[in-house]
Amino acid sequence: MASNGHDNIPDIVIGRLPIYLRALNRLADDGQEITSSHELGQRLGISSAQIRKDLSHFGGFGKQGTGYQIEYLQEKLRKVLNIDREWEVALIGVGDLGKAIAHYRGFADRGFHIACLFDSDPAKVGQEIGDYTVQPMAALQQAIQDKGIRLAMLAVPVQHAQEVANTLVESGITGILNYAPINLTVPKHIQVQYIDPVVGLQRMTYYLED
């Protein structure tokens, strides 16, 4: 995983922070105010030691004898993850999947705002989805640069994914959430995360007896 000016905190630790945050959100929803590494660990199937160790990379967020104040820990984790602000995201591809993404509340709820939509299909360009109008691919580079957008979600057919990814990189995007079932080749300062539900299913079938 690419690393920039950051300290050398293992990427695997970073990957767990959003999971911790998600669990804290649930606890907070339930009205709970304090938790412990033990409780969190039980919920997540992770050892309490690991949680304490992960958090200790960023400072002491807890209190001996008491545990962690949930709201405070959420705040700290958001700060570490750089999500104590809103991020604008471009969405490329508004087929069934893209539309579902555009309508999904979970992004906005957690600070990711879909700020523009693009599709190469002339029949889709001009459609209104949510608050925005689908723009043609030709407008992509300009729009992204004008708005200073740095994150994109890629929901185009697999055949076009690499090509669109190249365009995104040229436009200044530095993080791509890729829904197409293909490994993208990108310069190493570009982050890519993959969403491929079939991978999840295949991983489970390995453990299923016939």
Place this chain on the structure above:
Amino acid sequence: MASNGHDNIPDIVIGRLPIYLRALNRLADDGQEITSSHELGQRLGISSAQIRKDLSHFGGFGKQGTGYQIEYLQEKLRKVLNIDREWEVALIGVGDLGKAIAHYRGFADRGFHIACLFDSDPAKVGQEIGDYTVQPMAALQQAIQDKGIRLAMLAVPVQHAQEVANTLVESGITGILNYAPINLTVPKHIQVQYIDPVVGLQRMTYYLED
């Protein structure tokens, strides 16, 4: 990760096999017949040694001096992952997300067949989606048992996810692909995989300078 009668092959290795398979699919689409651990590794950003070692857990699939025959390796990996057959999957929740899942071609293309749909909303029950009719939750247990379904995709609102998961487990489901942003608590013989795109985004923002 739960492990059953299987050899003790690390779960992290199992997790990479679908990625290898996906890359092989792309190569095959391009008409290529042979590849090497080096080529695969370059595409995936993984060392060639790791690929060879991973594959070696399951036997020697390659040929020294030549590399791997793509079709043969695909076949072997499918066999290892238990996907040299079709799997039926239940889908619970047919909101925007569930509908997009139901329409997504990628599942059927890779051997996962959505065999029944459920929703608790009476307004949705009875709707036709794809080839199937949305059934009420009350019909879930019976339908899953009758069809012998073992995998489920969970696309219900986060508030109901744990409760529905409990029902699924009671019905005999042993693998859950969970789209709700919550960690499920399940007996340890149950597999769970999480699809939470926001986690992917949050993981990327960590590396973005302000």
Place this chain on the structure above:
DNA sequence: GAAAAGCTGTTATAGTTTTCACATGAAGAA
């Protein structure tokens, strides 16, 4: 108010995963 119980942060230890490096076999060139 003293003792007990609870929980963090951290150092030391154990375990896992990745990389290295090379013996060995296959294919092609001379």
Place this chain on the structure above:
DNA sequence: TTCTTCATGTGAAAACTATAACAGCTTTTC
């Protein structure tokens, strides 16, 4: 044929990650 090149599979070493264990601070109990 013989030599060179290429690529696998694998044991050993290195790097990384997780667990265990405990000192020290907090809160609760009696």
